[in-house]
Amino acid sequence: MVLELQKPRPIWQIMFSTHHTDVGLLYLITSLAFLFLGGSLALAIRAELFLPGAQIIGDAMTFNRIFTVHGTTLIFLFILPFASSVGNYFVPIMIRYKDMAYPKLNAIAFWMIPPAGALIWLGFADFTWYATPPYSIISAPGPAADMWIFGLKILGISSVLGAINFIVTILKCKHPDMSIGQVPLLAWSFLSSSLIILVAIPTFAAALLMLLTDRLGVSGFFNPAMGGDPIAYAHLFWFTFHPEVYVLVIPAIGMMYEIIPRFSRKPIYSYNSGVFAFVLLSIVGFSSWAHHMYATGMSFTEKTVFMVGTLAAVPASAMHVFNFIATMWNGRIKFSTPMMWAVGGIALFFSAGAGGVANAAMPLDFTTHDTYWVVGHFHLFVMGTIAFGSIGFLYYMFPYVTGRMYNEKMGKIHFVMSFVGTVLVFFTQHVLGLYGMPRRVFDYPPIPEWIAMNQIATVGAMIIGVSMVIFLANMIYSSGKGKLANTEDPFGVGGKYYYPFEAKNPHHD
Amino acid sequence: MSGHSNWPEWIYIGVVVALMVWVGAEAWEAERLVEHVPEGAETIVVTGQQWFWTFEHEDGTKEIGELHVEVGKAYKFEIVSKDVNHSFNIHDYVVLMDAIPGRVNTVWFAPTEVGQHDIQCREYCGLIHYNMRGTLYVEAPSS
Numbered sequence A: 001m002v003l004e005l006q007k008p009r010p011i012w013q014i015m016f017s018t019h020h021t022d023v024g025l026l027y028l029i030t031s032l033a034f035l036f037l038g039g040s041l042a043l044a045i046r047a048e049l050f051l052p053g054a055q056i057i058g059d060a061m062t063f064n065r066i067f068t069v070h071g072t073t074l075i076f077l078f079i080l081p082f083a084s085s086v087g088n089y090f091v092p093i094m095i096r097y098k099d100m101a102y103p104k105l106n107a108i109a110f111w112m113i114p115p116a117g118a119l120i121w122l123g124f125a126d127f128t129w130y131a132t133p134p135y136s137i138i139s140a141p142g143p144a145a146d147m148w149i150f151g152l153k154i155l156g157i158s159s160v161l162g163a164i165n166f167i168v169t170i171l172k173c174k175h176p177d178m179s180i181g182q183v184p185l186l187a188w189s190f191l192s193s194s195l196i197i198l199v200a201i202p203t204f205a206a207a208l209l210m211l212l213t214d215r216l217g218v219s220g221f222f223n224p225a226m227g228g229d230p231i232a233y234a235h236l237f238w239f240t241f242h243p244e245v246y247v248l249v250i251p252a253i254g255m256m257y258e259i260i261p262r263f264s265r266k267p268i269y270s271y272n273s274g275v276f277a278f279v280l281l282s283i284v285g286f287s288s289w290a291h292h293m294y295a296t297g298m299s300f301t302e303k304t305v306f307m308v309g310t311l312a313a314v315p316a317s318a319m320h321v322f323n324f325i326a327t328m329w330n331g332r333i334k335f336s337t338p339m340m341w342a343v344g345g346i347a348l349f350f351s352a353g354a355g356g357v358a359n360a361a362m363p364l365d366f367t368t369h370d371t372y373w374v375v376g377h378f379h380l381f382v383m384g385t386i387a388f389g390s391i392g393f394l395y396y397m398f399p400y401v402t403g404r405m406y407n408e409k410m411g412k413i414h415f416v417m418s419f420v421g422t423v424l425v426f427f428t429q430h431v432l433g434l435y436g437m438p439r440r441v442f443d444y445p446p447i448p449e450w451i452a453m454n455q456i457a458t459v460g461a462m463i464i465g466v467s468m469v470i471f472l473a474n475m476i477y478s479s480g481k482g483k484l485a486n487t488e489d490p491f492g493v494g495g496k497y498y499y500p501f502e503a504k505n506p507h508h509d
Numbered sequence B: 001m002s003g004h005s006n007w008p009e010w011i012y013i014g015v016v017v018a019l020m021v022w023v024g025a026e027a028w029e030a031e032r033l034v035e036h037v038p039e040g041a042e043t044i045v046v047t048g049q050q051w052f053w054t055f056e057h058e059d060g061t062k063e064i065g066e067l068h069v070e071v072g073k074a075y076k077f078e079i080v081s082k083d084v085n086h087s088f089n090i091h092d093y094v095v096l097m098d099a100i101p102g103r104v105n106t107v108w109f110a111p112t113e114v115g116q117h118d119i120q121c122r123e124y125c126g127l128i129h130y131n132m133r134g135t136l137y138v139e140a141p142s143s
């Protein structure tokens, strides 16, 4: 696949290809485009909140639309397609098969994403990524809201098709000599996250249709004025989206399982414990969804059940952290750029989990719920863990994709700035939440602590913004002009790589 | 796998599990106490609507955007909504409960000191959600 840039092919040949490395490349470019688009919206939000009063975004409606599209974009159009890119490049090679099980389905799943992205961006809805009724039924302006609903519908179908493909590829197409217990952990991560998708997504898919017919006025599932119940939506939504957070994080952990042993020059401490933790998380992850709903008036018993379910999932996440540290222990670690991102991501993963435990403990959640604490909590996952794992992995696969090396110094500067920025933004947001600032607010009263914390967060965001420009420059420049990679061992750490280079693209012979 | 023993991992898992059990038990105990509404708490009906709060006391008096209560008494809020979801919040007293159309949610508190505190909405409810604010006045007992 590599060497697109060295042996140029007409672009339509890549676009109409069904080969897994070509589809991987399409996913990669799409996801990065949306990373930058969604990231720019984040900078606009942070700039607006630098001071009380209207700053750069003139009005509350625009602000509300911006944070809605920001969240939707980065979760569904950056994190998920990026994971699919990595899965496309690596899963077939890791299980030693010539392609994905269903190549055409694979291409179709990808091609559903651009129209869905267009619907979301052209609509620019304002009802948050969570589209809660009755607001989303009686108050949210259309056609933006309807376009968002259709966009998510399409993305859900794309996810399910992708998941089926990964499951069949791994279980049915793996080399006959390979037992399931030899499938590398990165491929295992796709198997577990795909299984979660199959179980979790249909629920929200149904809720979306019900939301749409409610908006059209032909049903009243979630509309109290027609005898419906908005809390039913919350259950359906979180039954999908709590497990979905593991769909987002598990592939990123899988990427770290590829990077950490490689750069520690040691085998993984415990393969079995990694597999066990993936499988455990995929199951226990379904027992905690209503921890998002403590303040909706649930009974004491319900709250207790979901708190226990949430705490029960923590050991599975903690096992990964142990496995990573034990692998690095006594290793001859080489801190190349991918390793720095992976290690930074693990540190932030740990902090994020600790904050999550506080949310789960029910009386504490009444302090944190729907404040900036929660924003800080999940961003330590989505940015600190998932984006860090993904970006580290992007540097790791850069020589495989382009045949060239990125600029190591710029990669490290990118990491250091992003790490500092992430700590400044999201640790500070936890504190801001403790001071009581609600999330999803366009403006806030001039409380001195709130102003100070918001300013630190904005500065942190700008540092991340600058580092992303460095990143983009590095990627663009190095794909064309970077020095040629040693394709046997681009990072000089020895050992056997999984090498997309080996993937025989029918278009290069 | 290869040649190392796994006891450090088992100890680690044991510690994590023990911590979770401890957190869960403490949280359960605390929440049980917090949820118990004291006898004789005065009822205040709190109505959320886009984008302000209305308070109705037991004696029928109504206030908009302001809530006056007395030190030393316990109050039970009955929280309702006229349109979309809101969340009634007095952060300083850790009072937080969603206002959901079609439901009555309850939460209670007992102010301990004379003073003023912010009331806000903590669930996204549209255009002016950011300014769906009010003030709680805790006053000395009248008699």
Ligand code: HEM
Residues within 6 Å of the ligand: A130, A245, A246, A248, A249, A291, A292, A310, A311, A313, A314, A317, A352, A353, A354, A356, A357, A359, A360, A361, A365, A368, A369, A370, A374, A377, A378, A381, A382, A386
């Ligand atoms: C140790 C594991 C975790 C625990 C104990 C945990 C716990 C929680 C709890 C209790 C909440 C509800 C907070 C509230 O709204 O009051 C929450 C919110 C959230 N968590 Fe986690 N979490 C964990 C892992 C994750 C992971 C891995 C992700 C993402 C990849 C994630 C993403 C989110 C998101 C997006 C929200 C907020 C959703 C929203 O209201 O918009 N969490 N978490």
Ligand SMILES: [Cu+2]
Residues within 6 Å of the ligand: A241, A242, A245, A288, A289, A291, A292
């Ligand atoms: Cu959750």
Ligand SMILES: [Cu+2]
Residues within 6 Å of the ligand: B085, B086, B087, B121, B122, B123, B124, B125, B126, B129, B130, B132
């Ligand atoms: Cu509100």
